[in-house]
Structures are given as C-alpha cells and as structure tokens.
Amino acid sequence: xxxxxxxxxxxxxxxxxxxxxxxxxxxxxxxxxxxxxxxxxxxxxxxxxxxxxxxxxxxxxxxxxxxxxxxxxxxxxxxxxxxxxxxxxxxxxxxxxxxxxxxxxxxxxxxxxxxxxxxxxxxxxxxxxxxxxxxxxxxxxxxxxxxxxxxxxxxxxxxxxxxxxxxxxxxxxxxxxxxxxxxxxxxxxxxxxxxxxxxxxxxxxxxxxxxxxxxxxxxxxxxxxxxxxxxxxxxxxxxxxxxxxxxxxxxxxxxxxxxxxxxxxxxxxxxxxxxxxxxxxxxxxxxxxxxxxxxxxxxxxxxxxxxxxxxxxxxxxxxxxxxxxxxxxxxxxxxxxxxxxxxxxxxxxxxxxxxxxx
Numbered sequence: 534x535x536x537x538x539x540x541x542x543x544x545x546x547x548x549x550x551x552x553x554x555x556x557x558x559x560x561x562x563x564x565x566x567x568x569x570x571x572x573x574x575x576x577x578x579x580x581x582x583x584x585x586x587x588x589x590x591x592x593x594x595x596x597x598x599x600x601x602x603x604x605x606x607x608x609x610x611x612x613x614x615x616x617x618x619x620x621x622x623x624x625x626x627x628x629x630x631x632x633x634x635x636x637x638x639x640x641x642x643x644x645x646x647x648x649x650x651x652x653x654x655x656x657x658x659x660x661x662x663x664x665x666x667x668x669x670x671x672x673x674x675x676x677x678x679x680x681x682x683x684x685x686x687x688x689x690x691x692x693x694x695x696x697x698x699x700x701x702x703x704x705x706x707x708x709x710x711x712x713x714x715x716x717x718x719x720x721x722x723x724x725x726x727x728x729x730x731x732x733x734x735x736x737x738x739x740x741x742x743x744x745x746x747x748x749x750x751x752x753x754x755x756x757x758x759x760x761x762x763x764x765x766x767x768x769x770x771x772x773x774x775x776x777x778x779x780x781x782x783x784x785x786x787x788x789x790x791x792x793x794x795x796x797x798x799x800x801x802x803x804x805x806x807x808x809x810x811x812x813x814x815x816x817x818x819x820x821x822x823x824x825x826x827x828x829x830x831x832x833x834x835x836x837x838x839x840x841x842x843x844x845x846x847x848x849x850x851x852x853x854x855x856x857x858x859x860x861x862x863x864x865x866x867x868x869x870x871x872x873x874x875x876x877x878x879x880x881x882x883x884x885x886x887x888x889x890x891x
Contacts, residue, residue, distance in 0.1 A: 538585045548587045549597075552579040573702060576695040583691075598668045605665070635661045648693070650674065651686030655693025662701040667694060748865055749811045750782065750835075752827040753818055755803040767795035770862075777817065778856060779809035780863045785830045795862075806830050808863065 541548045556575025562568065569577070617624060639660055643653035654670035657663070667690060674683050714721040755762055761769050766781045773779050781793040785804040791797075799805065804827055807814065818824075842848070847855065855861055 541582070541585060541587050545587050545589050546593075548582050548585075549589070549593075552582050555582075569699075570702065573699055576691075576698055580692060580695050594671075602665060602668075635663070649686055649689060651689035652693045655690040655695075656697055658690075659694040659697030659699075660701045662698060662705075664694075667691070745811075747811060748808065749814055750806055750808045750831055750833055751814055751818070752785075752804055752806050752825050752830050754823040754825050755799055755801055755805065756823060757801045759801070761799050762801050764799055765795065766793045766797045766799065769799065770795075773813075773817070776853075777809070777813050778865065779807050779813060779817070782806045782808050782833050782863065783830050785827060790830055795859075804830060806833060808833070808865075810865070 541551075552575055555578040557571050558574075559578065560569050560571035560574035636657070639653065639657035642660075643656055648656060651670075651674065654667065654674075658666045658670070670690065671687060674686050678686070710721065714724075761772075764772075766784075770780060781799075783806040784791055784793050784797060784799070786800065793805070804825055806827075807818065852866060
C-alpha cells in the first residue's frame with residue numbers, strides 16, 4: 534500500500550486517470566434504477582484518492598478546468614443561441630431570478646453554519662451543480678490572500694463541492710418530482726402524458742416492438758405481358774399515382790441480383806424488389822402482382838436516421854416537392870414531431886426517416 538501511495542504522489546497524473554476510471558465504472562452501475570452517474574462517482578473517487586496526500590500541479594488544474602469549460606460551451610452554445618433568438622427576454626429574466634436564488638441560498642447557509650470562504654464556495658458550486666464557479670473562486674482566493682493562507686481554503690472547497698453535489702443532482706430531482714407538483718397543484722403523471730401527446734410522442738404503429746411495419750420491401754415477378762415490361766425503372770416509378778411513392782431497389786435477372794438504376798429496362802420474368810408503404814403495395818400491386826419469396830433479393834440494407842435540416846434550399850419546400858428530387862429516391866418519411874409537423878409546409882425532412890437504399 535505504501536508503494537502504491539508513493540507512486541501516486543510521484544506521478545499524480547496516474548491518480549487523475551485512476552479517479553476517472555473508477556468514477557466511470559462505478560457511475561455505470563445501478564441498483565434498482567438508482568445510479569450515481571459518472572460525474573458524482575468520479576468526484577467521490579477523487580476525494581477518496583485525494584486523502585493519500587496527492588498534490589496536483591496548478592497548471593494541470595487550469596488546463597483541465599479550461600477543457601471542461603470548452604466542452605460545456607461547445608455543447609450548450611448552439612442551444613443557447615437558438616433559445617435567445619426565440620424568446621430571449623423571458624429567458625434573460627428567468628436567468629436573473631435563478632442566479633439570485635442560487636447565490637443567496639448558499640450564502641445564507643454558509644453564514645449560518647460558519648463556513649470558511651473555501652467551504653462556502655464549494656457549497657455553492659456543489660449545491661447548484663455549477664462546477665465552473667470553483668475555478669472562479671480559486672482564482673479569487675489566490676489573488677486576494679497570500680499563499681500560506683490559501684491552501685486550507687482551497688482544500689476545503691472540493692470536499693464541500695463533492696458532498697453537496699450529490700444533493701444538487703439527486704435532491705433537486707426528488708424535490709421537483711414530489712414537492713413541485715404539490716406546490717403547483719397538478720397531477721405530474723397526467724401532465725407528462727398530455728405534454729407527450731402535444732409533442733407527438735404517443736406510441737406509433739410500426740414501432741420497434743411491433744410486428745407490423747409501416748414500410749415494406751417485397752419481391753414481384755414481371756409477367757410476360759405485364760404493363761411494365763420494356764419500361765425503365767424511372768418510368769415505372771413515375772407512373773405511380775400522385776401521393777404514392779414506390780421504389781424499385783433491386784432486380785434479379787437470370788439468377789443475378791443487381792441494384793436497380795433509373796435507366797434499367799425491365800424485362801419479362803425479372804424479379805424486382807419494390808419498397809414503399811405497406812398500404813400502397815397492397816393496393817397497387819397486391820391484386821395483379823405476382824409476389825415471390827426471394828430472401829437474397831430482399832436483403833437490402835435499410836437504416837433509420839434523424840435528420841436536422843440545415844440547407845437553405847430545402848427551406849420553403851414541401852415534402853411532396855422534395856420527394857420528386859433524385860436525391861430523395863428510396864427515402865421515406867416515417868414520422869414527425871409536433872414541432873416539425875407545424876413546419877411541414879416549410880421543411881421537407883422529418884426528424885426520423887427510413888432509408889431503404891444502398
């Protein structure tokens with residue numbers, strides 16, 4: 534144990550990454566749905582390892598703190614800009630009220646408990662889960678006090694932070710879930726269901742846990758005198774009624790499977806894999822199509838993706854207009870959230886699209 538302790542003291546970088554490793558390992562564990570999480574577990578692991586008397590370079594602390602600030606700003610920045618652009622004034626007023634309450638509550642608690650400045654700064658940072666404030670408090674203490682007086686204050690700060698951070702994360706969630714609804718006089722479960730329905734979050738037919746799927750890929754054999762014989766794939770897809778989108782994905786000809794191209798000419802006895810909505814396949818091809826089972830032909834890679842619209846050329850176009858573009862071939866819109874349903878006249882792509890393409 535002494536060898537291990539001396540090793541960590543001589544190589545404090547090992548202690549840093551050891552804290553991260555233990556924290557992420559413990560944070561990933563859960564008991565009856567309860568988990569500390571990576572952040573809280575890492576803090577507790579660092580406190581335990583820090584009891585061995587390990588000193589970390591001030592430069593290392595600054596570098597890691599700046600990395601933390603960069604990561605937070607990089608992740609939250611776009612949301613912040615969009616929020617300010619949408620309803621900046623209410624958000625600004627709410628921020629002022631929130632900042633005042635977050636500052637006054639720990640200040641009063643620290644005064645009543647007789648905490649030092651270091652413990653008070655840790656109490657503020659942990660209880661409000663504002664990690665960035667520890668860096669500000671450290672700089673302020675280092676500038677205002679001589680070096681011989683700062684060590685005790687700086688050592689007390691992370692201890693108070695780690696202990697109160699647990700309540701800042703878990704306690705706030707418990708208060709919001711139990712005390713909050715009583716103060717507002719609402720039924721939390723009913724309100725959540727109503728909000729979910731408003732945002733289009735109700736269960737949709739054809740989900741991952743259901744046997745029925747909205748989009749299908751089926752194989753049909755071309756009849757000798759069929760109307761599509763001698764036509765190109767592009768012509769066949771263009772003949773579908775308005776509002777119907779069927780795509781010829783693959784063709785089996787003479788025992789060979791090939792990906793379908795728009796200029797491929799269909800021949801008699803070809804077996805084609807056609808993708809589209811289930812009801813459209815049943816209505817258009819079911820009565821007169823010769824459906825066959827061809828696992829190799831139907832093994833078309835499919836992918837469900839979330840799409841965020843950033844191209845200005847797409848803005849102002851309806852889904853029907855964009856469906857006629859070559860780039861939209863093989864892509865079907867599966868669902869749209871309530872927010873983007875309101876933008877259907879302006880935006881083409883829904884947040885979830887099923888792409889039955891190569």
